Amino acid sequence: MIEDDLSTKLRLSKEEMQQYGYKIIDHIVDHFETQHTKRPVALASRKEMDSLLAEEVPNHPLPPNEVLDFVMNHIIPNSNIVSHPKSFSFVPGPSNYISVMADTLATGFNIFSGGWASSPAAAELEIVTMNWLLEIFGFPTKKGGGIFTSGGSMANLTALVTARRIKCGSDFSKATIYLSDQAHSSNIKAIKVIGFKKEQIRIVPTDIEFKISLNKLKNIIARDRLEGLQPFCIIASAGTTNTGTVDPLEEIATICETENLWFHIDGAYGGAAILSNEGKKLLKGIQRADSLTVDPHKWFFQPYEMGCLLVKDHSWLSSTFTEKPEYLRDIEGNESEINFYDHGIQLTRRFRALKFYMSLKTFGLESFKKAITYNMELAEQTEAILRKSKFWEITSPATLAIINFRYNPIHQNLSEEMLDQINQNISKKLIASRDALLVTTILQGQVVLRMCLINPRTTLVDIKNTLEKCEAYGEEQLLELSN
Numbered sequence: 001m002i003e004d005d006l007s008t009k010l011r012l013s014k015e016e017m018q019q020y021g022y023k024i025i026d027h028i029v030d031h032f033e034t035q036h037t038k039r040p041v042a043l044a045s046r047k048e049m050d051s052l053l054a055e056e057v058p059n060h061p062l063p064p065n066e067v068l069d070f071v072m073n074h075i076i077p078n079s080n081i082v083s084h085p086k087s088f089s090f091v092p093g094p095s096n097y098i099s100v101m102a103d104t105l106a107t108g109f110n111i112f113s114g115g116w117a118s119s120p121a122a123a124e125l126e127i128v129t130m131n132w133l134l135e136i137f138g139f140p141t142k143k144g145g146g147i148f149t150s151g152g153s154m155a156n157l158t159a160l161v162t163a164r165r166i167k168c169g170s171d172f173s174k175a176t177i178y179l180s181d182q183a184h185s186s187n188i189k190a191i192k193v194i195g196f197k198k199e200q201i202r203i204v205p206t207d208i209e210f211k212i213s214l215n216k217l218k219n220i221i222a223r224d225r226l227e228g229l230q231p232f233c234i235i236a237s238a239g240t241t242n243t244g245t246v247d248p249l250e251e252i253a254t255i256c257e258t259e260n261l262w263f264h265i266d267g268a269y270g271g272a273a274i275l276s277n278e279g280k281k282l283l284k285g286i287q288r289a290d291s292l293t294v295d296p297h298k299w300f301f302q303p304y305e306m307g308c309l310l311v312k313d314h315s316w317l318s319s320t321f322t323e324k325p326e327y328l329r330d331i332e333g334n335e336s337e338i339n340f341y342d343h344g345i346q347l348t349r350r351f352r353a354l355k356f357y358m359s360l361k362t363f364g365l366e367s368f369k370k371a372i373t374y375n376m377e378l379a380e381q382t383e384a385i386l387r388k389s390k391f392w393e394i395t396s397p398a399t400l401a402i403i404n405f406r407y408n409p410i411h412q413n414l415s416e417e418m419l420d421q422i423n424q425n426i427s428k429k430l431i432a433s434r435d436a437l438l439v440t441t442i443l444q445g446q447v448v449l450r451m452c453l454i455n456p457r458t459t460l461v462d463i464k465n466t467l468e469k470c471e472a473y474g475e476e477q478l479l480e481l482s483n
């Protein structure tokens with residue numbers, strides 16, 4: 001006999017759904033209101049998580065609230081709070097409430113954002129918001145195009161598949177690709193995914209400012225041509241993840257034009273800085289790229305997952321990704337009605353444009369500009385504080401809201417080895433306290449601390465408190481050393 005209770009249809013009663021939903025909204029709102037009072041770092045081993053969470057497939061139903069309470073008590077608290085004001089590492093995820101609700105709507109209505117016919121408004125909204133981004137970055141709005149992806153990694157991959165197809169056609173056995181030693185690892189990953197061998201990848205050294213060395217770049221390209229290889233693409237960084245450094249975009253654009261190479265810019269975290277006056281200057285030339293990755297889930301304050309690829313000519317995407325299977329025959333439509341499954345890798349796609357649209361409409365671009373400008377200034381103020389202090393040394397100055405520094409008190413004459421160890425331990429101790437998320441990176445062989453200040457909730461007081469804690473940890477170690 002077929003049972004007719006609600007659970008057979010995976011349903012709740014109307015009242016249950018409302019109560020359940022309101023409860024979740026209350027939890028989310030409470031989180032937005034109180035996150036700064038929580039600790040941003042979650043520390044748990046596999047063993048601890050196993051003992052908390054591992055279980056057999058649950059066969060029988062449980063009351064919805066029981067499951068929800070368990071999640072709220074044990075699962076949510078065991079994750080880092082990436083939107084916490086003292087979450088300084090890696091690249092924070094500041095997010096915003098409107099977009100969280102927009103994502104809830106998009107999921108609630110389960111809107112299929114693959115083809116025009118299944119959701120004309122969703123496709124149109126992706127075109128509209130993409131046009132906003134094209135305009136912001138100085139790309140042509142009629143001819144240009146783009147696609148929202150799960151993140152920067154997928155945007156970089158989508159860009160390279162497109163670049164390979166447009167520049168190399170079907171034979172890329174001799175193609176070579178160029179990027180700096182500071183380029184994000186997702187680029188190398190993407191290059192490997194598209195089937196390039198190690199011998200086809202050129203990692204170009206950077207100069208003392210962590211910019212790609214133009215002379216070395218030109219020399220390597222010339223040498224590859226002499227050897228009968230086919231240079232086809234340069235990847236520049238517009239905001240390296242380590243130091244926020246922007247490669248010399250104008251010069252690279254010119255090289256790409258004269259050499260007939262594809263110019264891809266990875267501006268995943270840093271691209272958004274174009275909305276500040278200072279950032280706009282640093283990103284000069286960004287509009288000359290053939291393709292540009294930006295990550296709205298970083299500095300455009302969107303919740304995960306949202307990346308974006310912009311291209312100069314939208315037909316590059318359709319000619320790279322269009323397949324015409326018989327089962328999609330009925331929904332092909334005309335050319336102006338874009339099927340985004342023809343512009344990228346995914347067929348079934350969530351409705352990412354909605355959160356970008358709703359948050360921009362609600363807050364206005366002006367608010368985004370202010371937030372990004374605030375972040376840029378915050379990093380500069382942090383640099384000023386560090387420069388004045390006798391404990392700290394700047395390794396890489398505030399650039400696109402990233403700053404690198406290390407504990408190196410004057411008159412101590414500590415060896416490089418000791419400095420590495422002390423700075424590593426400062427980060428370790430801070431993380432163990434769970435009070436702030438601040439990790440190290442390595443620059444020119446030195447272990448340094450790195451702050452990425454793209455969260456508008458972060459204040460100078462948060463930074464000062466964190467630095468004081470770090471100084472105390474540093475001092476502790478100096479005492480240990482002198483004993």
Ligand SMILES: *Cc1c(COP(=O)(O)O)cnc(C)c1O
Pocket residue numbers: 091150151152153154184186237239240241266267268269270295307
């Ligand atoms: C974060 C980042 C990426 C990867 O983006 P995901 O959204 O994490 O996939 C790529 N490039 C740069 C420069 C980044 O900062």
